[in-house]
Amino acid sequence: MLETITCVVALCDECGRQFGEDGEGVLYLPSPRELRQLITNTELPDEYRWSIGDDGRITCHLCRLTWSCALSGHDWGAWRLCLCSGDRHPATPGYWCGHQHRMCLRCDQHEFQQIARIARTAGGEAA
């Protein structure tokens, strides 16, 4: 026989992602209360735990991290040479583009900085 049951899923109020979407799989639980307890469980690794505000707004792990960057600034990793080989910055194919690049260790922000000029032979490009 077929039976229709009602389940609850948790959606982030910021980005609309479902809890578990990119991890263990989306969770369907029978009651909002159980789901709330589960997604904010402090035994979850920090990067998977969601938060629920006093106003009931649900924030996913990624939005929470982006948020903490907005409040306290990015947690930048070390500068590394950009290896875009011309995809992002004008470069002679096979040569370094003259930029370096660093990533935030919390969210997915990138930052580029030009630290050298590429000597061009003929032609050149408008910057």
Ligand SMILES: [Zn+2]
């Ligand atoms: Zn989100």
Ligand SMILES: [Zn+2]
């Ligand atoms: Zn960040």
Ligand SMILES: [Zn+2]
């Ligand atoms: Zn580059």
